[in-house]
Structures are given as C-alpha cells and as structure tokens.
Amino acid sequence: MISRLPEPQPSRWTKVKDALVLPGILGFARCGAVSTKTTSPPAQTMIGRRVVVTGATSGIGLAACRQLAGLGASVILVARNQNKADTVCEEIRKFWASQVPPVTSVSLHVELCDMSLIREVAQLAKRLGPVDVLINNCGVLVPKGEPKAFTEGEGVEMTLATNLLSHYVLTNLITFRPAASTPSPLSTTTLPAATTPPASPDLPAQQRPRVVNVSSGGMYSTKLFPKDLSYNSPKEFDGVDAYARTKRAQVVLTDLWAEVLFSKCGAAVHCMHPGWVDTPGVEYSLPGFYKWTRRFSMLRSPDEGADTITWLASSDEVGPRATSGGFWRDRLPHPKHMSSNTTADDTVADRRMLWNNLADAAESVLAGAPEGDELREIRFQRL
Numbered sequence: 001m002i003s004r005l006p007e008p009q010p011s012r013w014t015k016v017k018d019a020l021v022l023p024g025i026l027g028f029a030r031c032g033a034v035s036t037k038t039t040s041p042p043a044q045t046m047i048g049r050r051v052v053v054t055g056a057t058s059g060i061g062l063a064a065c066r067q068l069a070g071l072g073a074s075v076i077l078v079a080r081n082q083n084k085a086d087t088v089c090e091e092i093r094k095f096w097a098s099q100v101p102p103v104t105s106v107s108l109h110v111e112l113c114d115m116s117l118i119r120e121v122a123q124l125a126k127r128l129g130p131v132d133v134l135i136n137n138c139g140v141l142v143p144k145g146e147p148k149a150f151t152e153g154e155g156v157e158m159t160l161a162t163n164l165l166s167h168y169v170l171t172n173l174i175t176f177r178p179a180a181s182t183p184s185p186l187s188t189t190t191l192p193a194a195t196t197p198p199a200s201p202d203l204p205a206q207q208r209p210r211v212v213n214v215s216s217g218g219m220y221s222t223k224l225f226p227k228d229l230s231y232n233s234p235k236e237f238d239g240v241d242a243y244a245r246t247k248r249a250q251v252v253l254t255d256l257w258a259e260v261l262f263s264k265c266g267a268a269v270h271c272m273h274p275g276w277v278d279t280p281g282v283e284y285s286l287p288g289f290y291k292w293t294r295r296f297s298m299l300r301s302p303d304e305g306a307d308t309i310t311w312l313a314s315s316d317e318v319g320p321r322a323t324s325g326g327f328w329r330d331r332l333p334h335p336k337h338m339s340s341n342t343t344a345d346d347t348v349a350d351r352r353m354l355w356n357n358l359a360d361a362a363e364s365v366l367a368g369a370p371e372g373d374e375l376r377e378i379r380f381q382r383l
C-alpha cells in the first residue's frame, strides 16, 4: 500500500538548477514566476466543480479563490472569521464584476471552521458533502523566539494542528466526487456515505477529484520526523523549523494519498511551493525576511503565488495518475530534496509511522468530544 509509485519527474535542467541550490532558491523569488508563466498554457474552465479552499481569507488562499471563481468553480471558502470571509467574498465579486466583459455568476460559499481545532475540522468534513477539489492551503509559522503554543481545549502543538493534522483529517474524511465504489479504506466513520456514482478507471482527467497541498520551499531544510510530530526535540522550540517539518510531512503525505485516494476515487494529489509571496502571513511571521526581500522586489504577488494551485486544480495535464504525487513550483515538477542530508528517516516504515501517528493523534483528540457525539466513533485506518 505504501510502495513508491512513479511520480512526475523534473527535467534535467530543473534538477541541475535545484541541485546548485542558489539558482533553485532564487527561483522562489518573483523571477521564477515570471519566467514560467510565459511558457505555460492557461488554466481550464471549472464550471460545475465544487472546490474547497482552506485559509481562504488572506494571501495566497484568497488569490486562489478569486482565480478559481473566475474559472467558473463553485468555491467554498473555509474561514475562521465570518466578517473577514464576507469582506473577501465581496472583494472577489467586485473584482470579477469590474472585468471586461463583467463576470457576474461567481459562486462563493463560506464555511466557518477554526482549522487548528481537529473536532471542528471533522465536523466541517461532515457538513461539506461531495467535493471535486480540495486545496489544503491554511498554514501558520510561529515567529522565531516565540514559545511553543497549544490549541485551546485540544492541546495539540499549534503548527502541527494547523498545517498538518487538520489537513490529514479533512482529506481523509471528506467525500470526493466521484465517490468511492467501496467503503473508504481510511476511516470507518458514522459520517455520511457517498451519494454519487463510483469512479470509472476511464474517467477524463478533468472530472477526476484533485487535492492540492500547499507546502513550502522551507521543507527543503529538513528531513522527515515521523516520531516527533509535536516538536519535543530539541527542547527549545523553533517555529521556523517546526513549520518546515510540517511542510516536509505534507510532501510525504502527498505521496501516500496519491496512492490511497487514487484507488479510492481516482483522485490526483499534488503538493506545491508557491514561491516567496507578499502576504500578511510572511510579514507577520518572518519580518526580517519580508523587509529584505521586499526591498529588492523579490516577492511575488498573491496571484503569482496562487497560479500553480489553480493550474493543478484545473488543468487536464495534471489529472492523470502519472502526474500525481509530485512537488510543483511554477507549473513544473521539482525535486523533493536539494541535499542528501534531508533524505534520512523516510523509509516505508517511517512513512507508515507518520501516517499512523497522525491517525493516533487525530483519534485521541476526537475521543475528547462530548459523550454521545459521533465524532468519538471516527477511526482512521492504519497503514
């Protein structure tokens, strides 16, 4: 079940640039976005597709919602603040209404959820109904020097909860369209059963479900830590390193889901790096980096950062199984490691441990739901 299947391979030129590290990292800046866009085909229409975007009220997530809505998708914005979400919807509608010709049939819907709270996330998955595309974008980085923080009432380390565990739970509990013909191999839950027809092996790429995991180039700095998801070692907490670890784990989970979700419902699963993007998140979490990169006009616009998300969510080129499991930037597959130092602790057994430890962590939080709550019954399959 967790053998390594073929995944999209970077070109020789991309491999050389990324192996040289400096040109690879410079590609994270604005110049990377500009050079790729001119050579890539446009994203395709998404009329009739239900797309869920987490972290939809700011930065890259907001830009992705705007782009996807413009392609005709029915976009479900997951947000923790109703007022902010309403303002964002208004902004997106106004944007499209002011285009020539104006687009007035924009479909936006808000779902409230604090993505750091696993019980809320499981309830969200239950409410959503069948979806075509899930974009796991929401993420936090605890600024350097700040202490470790835990989620209220659930006690999960904040970076793990928001960047990884929430998306693990949402992706495994959500119902994808076309739904599985057999019960989900991932969970035995009391959540609603699929209501749409089973996946056909011949399903056109456009109709296949998609998952896009928004990872980060920060993951290049670390190996996988499947045993220490809560960042207990080293003792002194480092928010930047904790962030990188969750982003590395997301890349590995993408591989696992590429296999599991393909057999379940024909889904293609991708992860990507948006590049260095000018967002409120970067300004708050990395103030020094933000100041320096802005000064030299190195940051991308949120639209440039979201471009590959929208493309991965919509293009026929990246629907088939052979394209699934890759790590993308600027519409091109990139290597998952820039140095051999980060390849340790990523055996089949380590991957199984990552998956199973996330399942244990999720179940233990869900078990804390009030007596009689169906969330307590949710079980995730172990690999």
Ligand SMILES: NC(=O)c1ccc[n+]([C@@H]2O[C@H](COP(=O)([O-])OP(=O)(O)OC[C@H]3O[C@@H](n4cnc5c(N)ncnc54)[C@H](OP(=O)(O)O)[C@@H]3O)[C@@H](O)[C@H]2O)c1
Pocket: 054, 055, 056, 057, 058, 059, 060, 061, 078, 079, 080, 081, 084, 113, 114, 115, 116, 117, 137, 138, 139, 140, 162, 214, 215, 216, 217, 218, 273, 274, 275, 276, 277, 278, 279, 280, 281, 282
């Ligand atoms: N910007 C970059 O250069 C960059 C580079 C690499 C990867 N990324 C990744 O891209 C993704 C988006 O980042 P960004 O730069 O656009 O960040 P951002 O501007 O801080 O936006 C983050 C979004 O996540 C939401 N969010 C955070 N915690 C939440 C919670 N507990 N519940 C619900 N929503 C929550 C925020 O909601 P509020 O609006 O309510 O705060 C906001 O909508 C992240 O996964 C990040 O790691 C960004």
